Every structure is written in structure tokens, then in C-alpha cells.
Amino acid sequence: MFGMNHSRRVDAFHGQRSRMMRQLRDRGIHDERLLEAMRTVPRHEFIPPGSWEDAYADHPVPVGLDQTISQPYIVAFMIEVLGVEPSDTVLEIGTGTGYEAALLSRIAARVFTIERIPLLARQARENFARLGYHNIEVVVADGSEGLPQFAPFKRIIVAAAASSTPAALLSQLDENGTMVIPIGTDPQELVLFRKTAGQITATNLGGCRFVPLIGGDSVQG
Numbered sequence: 265m266f267g268m269n270h271s272r273r274v275d276a277f278h279g280q281r282s283r284m285m286r287q288l289r290d291r292g293i294h295d296e297r298l299l300e301a302m303r304t305v306p307r308h309e310f311i312p313p314g315s316w317e318d319a320y321a322d323h324p325v326p327v328g329l330d331q332t333i334s335q336p337y338i339v340a341f342m343i344e345v346l347g348v349e350p351s352d353t354v355l356e357i358g359t360g361t362g363y364e365a366a367l368l369s370r371i372a373a374r375v376f377t378i379e380r381i382p383l384l385a386r387q388a389r390e391n392f393a394r395l396g397y398h399n400i401e402v403v404v405a406d407g408s409e410g411l412p413q414f415a416p417f418k419r420i421i422v423a424a425a426a427s428s429t430p431a432a433l434l435s436q437l438d439e440n441g442t443m444v445i446p447i448g449t450d451p452q453e454l455v456l457f458r459k460t461a462g463q464i465t466a467t468n469l470g471g472c473r474f475v476p477l478i479g480g481d482s483v484q485g
């Protein structure tokens with residue numbers, strides 16, 4: 265139809281995004297709601313334009329201030345093991361520029377996300393507003409303390425590596441809830457916690473590599 269310019273605009277990232285989606289499926293990501301979110305959330309919008317040619321490549325990309333946007337596969341893997349349901353409230357630690365929170369906002373009811381660097385938190389808020397993601401609350405704070413005023417959370421996802429499990433986060437996990445978090449320093453291991461009948465169980469999911477969680481009882485650096 266004439267006059268609908270947006271439908272005629274060339275999607276410059278179509279090829280890159282298709283390749284990313286193929287890689288995710290090849291590596292075993294199969295949650296269809298998550299895959300749909302990964303297909304529709306424009307990852308390049310969370311990356312400085314100077315790095316757009318790498319936007320959909322399967323590695324982290326620098327976003328300034330010594331921080332990165334996480335690799336697509338590890339983001340997908342963490343969200344898949346978390347087991348997010350449409351009615352869930354999710355707490356994310358380490359907003360960065362907001363990519364993972366944006367994905368979560370498409371598959372959960374509400375997302376709280378904590379970032380310690382105010383400039384990144386501001387960029388994330390701007391990204392969410394521009395893209396129309398209105399169910400995300402960005403808080404500037406030390407995420408290792410969690411958000412007691414909004415706890416408990418059904419899902420907690422930590423995007424930076426803690427030297428040990430932050431006790432505050434475990435205590436804010438809801439019954440039948442899950443938390444995924446990288447723990448340790450060289451090597452780091454991804455750990456999935458599950459709370460069932462008041463009991464916490466931990467499953468080791470293997471090695472990973474994240475920027476350090478800074479503050480609280482975790483590594484300084």
C-alpha cells in the first residue's frame with residue numbers, strides 16, 4: 265500500500281539477524297517465546313553505531329565504560345535455563361545498555377533491573393523508551409543487595425560474575441523460583457539455583473566469562 269514507508273524500508277540487519285537465529289537453534293536454544301523475542305528485539309539498538317557490523321555476531325561487544333553487551337548465545341542460554349513464564353516478575357542484576365532486560369520484558373510480566381553505572385542506566389532507559397518497552401524499571405544501585413522492597417522474585421538473573429553467591433539475592437528468591445548467576449574468578453562457573461519447599465538446590469552449568477560484579481560481598485575491581 266502507498267504511504268506505508270516503514271514497510272518498504274530495507275532492514276539492514278536482516279541477514280545478520282537470520283544468521284544469529286540459526287546459530288542459536290543449532291546450539292540448542294528451543295524455547296519458542298524466547299526465540300521470538302531474540303528475533304524481534306533489535307540488538308543493534310543497544311550497541312554504539314560504530315560497532316553495528318558486529319551487532320549480531322556471537323561474541324560480546326564493548327559498549328563503553330569498560331562494559332560489554334553480552335554474547336547472544338549466553339544470554340539466550342541463561343534465559344532458557346531460568347524458565348521464564350508470562351506471569352513472572354524478573355530481577356536482573358547488571359543492566360548494561362539493556363539488551364537482556366529488553367528480551368526478558370517480552371516474555372515476562374515485569375522486569376526490575378539494577379545497574380551501578382548511572383550513565384549506562386540512563387542509556388538503557390532511553391533505549392527502552394525509544395523501543396516502547398514499558399514494563400522495565402531501571403534502578404541505579406549495588407545489585408548484590410537485590411531489591412528487598414519489591415521481593416520476592418520468581419526469576420533472578422545476574423549478568424556479572426560474583427566471587428560468591430550474594431546471600432541477599434538468594435533470600436529474595438520466590439518459592440518455586442530460579443536464579444542463574446556466574447560465580448567465581450577465573451574460572452567462573454554458571455550456577456542455577458532453584459527454591460523448592462523452602463530448600464535451595466544448586467546446579468553447575470559449566471564455565472563462562474563475565475565482567476565482575478562490583479560491590480557488596482563480591483570482588484572489587
Ligand code: SAH
Pocket residue numbers: 331332333334339357358359360361362363364365378379380381384405406407408423424475476477478479480
Ligand atoms: N545485561 C547486559 C550485560 C551488561 S555487562 C546486557 O544484556 O548486555 C554487566 C553489567 O553489570 C555492567 O554494565 C556493569 O556495570 C554491571 N554491574 C557490575 N557490578 C554491578 C553491581 N554490583 N550492581 C549492579 N550492576 C553491576
